[in-house]
Amino acid sequence: MSRLRHTIGALLVSTTLVVAGHGAIAQDSGPPDIALRSQMASITLDRATLPGGYIFAGESFLGADAVASADVPVDDLTEAGFVSQYVSAYQNPDNGYVIRSYVSAWTEAAAAEAGFGIIEDEARTAPEGTFSDTEAPVGEAPGETTTGTYPDAQDGSVTVTSVDATFRVDRFLVGASLETRDGSEPDTETVNTLAATLEGRATSAIANESPEGTDLQLVPQALPLAGLGQALQAGFLNTGDVEQMYGLQGSVLGGFTASWSEVIGLGEGDALQPFVAVGLTSFGSADDANAIIDQIGDLAPNASDAEPVDGVTIEGAGSVAAFTFASAVTGASDPDSFRVVAIADTMLVVVDVQGAPSLEVAQATATQLATAQVACIGQSGCAAPTLPTELTGQ
Numbered sequence: 001m002s003r004l005r006h007t008i009g010a011l012l013v014s015t016t017l018v019v020a021g022h023g024a025i026a027q028d029s030g031p032p033d034i035a036l037r038s039q040m041a042s043i044t045l046d047r048a049t050l051p052g053g054y055i056f057a058g059e060s061f062l063g064a065d066a067v068a069s070a071d072v073p074v075d076d077l078t079e080a081g082f083v084s085q086y087v088s089a090y091q092n093p094d095n096g097y098v099i100r101s102y103v104s105a106w107t108e109a110a111a112a113e114a115g116f117g118i119i120e121d122e123a124r125t126a127p128e129g130t131f132s133d134t135e136a137p138v139g140e141a142p143g144e145t146t147t148g149t150y151p152d153a154q155d156g157s158v159t160v161t162s163v164d165a166t167f168r169v170d171r172f173l174v175g176a177s178l179e180t181r182d183g184s185e186p187d188t189e190t191v192n193t194l195a196a197t198l199e200g201r202a203t204s205a206i207a208n209e210s211p212e213g214t215d216l217q218l219v220p221q222a223l224p225l226a227g228l229g230q231a232l233q234a235g236f237l238n239t240g241d242v243e244q245m246y247g248l249q250g251s252v253l254g255g256f257t258a259s260w261s262e263v264i265g266l267g268e269g270d271a272l273q274p275f276v277a278v279g280l281t282s283f284g285s286a287d288d289a290n291a292i293i294d295q296i297g298d299l300a301p302n303a304s305d306a307e308p309v310d311g312v313t314i315e316g317a318g319s320v321a322a323f324t325f326a327s328a329v330t331g332a333s334d335p336d337s338f339r340v341v342a343i344a345d346t347m348l349v350v351v352d353v354q355g356a357p358s359l360e361v362a363q364a365t366a367t368q369l370a371t372a373q374v375a376c377i378g379q380s381g382c383a384a385p386t387l388p389t390e391l392t393g394q
Contacts, residue, residue, distance in 0.1 A: 034381060036083070036105055037061070038219035039205045041235045041260075043174060044088035044101040046213050048238050049197050051190060054099055059088035059235040061226075067104075071124040080118055081111025088235060097186075098179045101198055109171045116142040116173055120166055126150050137192040138199045139167025139174065145191070152181065163188050165195040169202040213238050215258035215282060221347075222260045222280045223373040224384050229264035229392075230272055237261055237279075255288040256281045256348070266392050273330050273355030274391055276365070278373055281348040289346050290319065305335065312367060316374040317342035317349070324363070330355040338362035340370040349373045353391070361390045 040061070047054060062085040068074040085104040091097070104119065106112040118124070120142075122131045129150030136143030145165045152158035163186040166175035176194035178186040201211035210216045214236045226234065237259045259281040265272030283289040305326050312322040320342045324335040337354040351370040356362035365388055376382035 034220050034224070035216075037234075038216045040084065040086040040103050040105055040172075041219070042205045042211045042214035042216060043103045043172070043198065043202045044086060044235070045090075045099070045176065045194060045197065045201075046088075046236065046238045047090065047240050048213060049194070050090055050099055053092045053094060054090040054097075055093060056237070056241040057089040057091045057098070058233065059086070060231060061086050061234060067119070069125065071127065072118060076118055077115070080115045081107035082115055083107060086235075096181050099176065099194065100179075101176045101194065102174070103202070104173045106171050106173070109168070112168050112171045112173050113142060116166070116168065119173070120144060120146070122146065122148070136165050136167040136195070138165075138195050139169055141168065143167030145188070147188070159183070161186060163191045165191050167195065167199070169199060170206050172202055172206070174198050174202050210258070213258065215260075218258050218260050218280060218282055220381050221377050221379055222262065223278050223369065223376055223382055225262040225264045225276060225278060226384075228384060228387060229266040229276065230268075231262070232265055232272070232275070233261060233263035233277075235261065255291070256283050258282050266387070273327070274357070274362075275327075275329065275352070275354040276369070276387070276391075277350075277352040277354075278369060279348075279350040280373065280377075281350070283346045283348065286346050289343050289348055292343060292348060307335070309338075309363070312340060312363075314340065314342045314349075314367070314370045314374055316377075317344045317370075319343040320370075322363075322366075324359060327354040335359050336362060338366040340366045342370050342374055344374045344377050347374075347377050349377075356391055357393075358390075361388065364388065365391050 044059065047056065064074045064077045064082050067085055068077060083105040085102065087100055087102040089098060089100045106115050122129060129148050131146050131148030133144045133146050136145055143166060145163065147163050149159050149161050152160050158181050160179050160181055162177055162179045164175060164177035166173060176191055176198055178191050180186050204211045208216060259279060261277065261279040263275060263277040266274050266276065306323050309322040309324055312320050314320050320340065323339045325337050326332040326335050327337040330336060336356055336359060338359065340351045342349040349370055351366045351373065353362040353366040356365065369385055372385045
């Protein structure tokens with residue numbers, strides 16, 4: 001069990017996403033290779049592939065610095081061929097159980113085999129825990145199922161019991177874990193089922209076929225935010241995740257084929273605001289996308305002070321709606337945030353700027369980013385936007 005699953009992974013679960021109105025932690029922006037970034041994020045599980053009752057907690061890319069520890073130096077990872085790691089976490093609010101799925105990319109299959117010996121060496125990655133290993137139920141060698149206990153990273157008085165299956169698929173190390181914090185034993189069969197689903201998704205992604213609920217061609221069309229601030233969220237979302245993340249009212253998004261979202265914080269330390277979120281969602285037809293406009297009010301922020309703004313136009317968009325609101329994250333009493341919703345052919349664009357120095361800056365930035373995102377649609381890659389100094393303070 002790597003350090004990822006019981007430290008950084010725990011932080012992902014303990015803090016929900018900023019655009020949902022809560023705190024968050026910063027993660028690494030992920031690999032610059034957009035195709036690899038898309039592959040990795042498509043492999044992990046979403047709500048539709050999990051047992052009932054689990055809700056989205058977070059997902060993000062992790063670089064070697066985040067995965068490393070005192071016992072596993074960065075050089076050990078990079079010299080072995082480590083490229084990046086991606087983790088997605090869901091939590092059951094009724095019992096506190098956590099399901100994580102993860103994938104790490106290595107330079108080649110042989111590097112992944114060598115890397116397995118590093119990140120799955122519990123004596124180095126989790127010396128405070130007690131574990132036992134058996135053969136992994138799926139995948140190529142090396143692989144193992146790890147069962148054991150360790151102190152919770154956020155509360156040392158709590159013991160986490162975990163079943164974790166990790167295996168190799170080509171140059172990726174892939175796995176799933178189920179954790180409990182009430183002394184109960186996790187269900188190994190559940191983890192085996194999740195691992196089998198992951199193997200199928202990884203096999204599809206490696207063959208450049210989009211796993212269910214994803215679209216490998218969507219990410220190159222998305223406005224890249226990685227590197228512009230502290231990366232808080234990046235990944236594919238299903239309908240329930242989108243509604244949860246953006247605080248949407250109702251369920252008007254059921255017809256989409258895939259949705260990609262990135263969130264960054266531009267601050268430092270505990271004060272990560274202002275926040276920027278860009279989401280790109282594809283529909284099966286332009287009619288399905290335009291049908292959203294009939295219920296555009298349901299895409300307003302789920303805030304009592306959300307107010308529609310007339311007259312906002314985005315070049316290239318057929319329909320546009322915009323809203324001001326006070327960010328629940330910053331606790332502002334007056335509107336400091338702006339959301340733009342735009343339809344362009346079969347694509348829905350949602351841009352949030354929260355906790356800006358002024359409402360005028362929030363509106364100008366959101367409008368600029370929405371324009372840039374619409375221009376990216378249909379492209380094989382997009383340039384990173386330049387954020388205004390009034391927003392970044394630089």
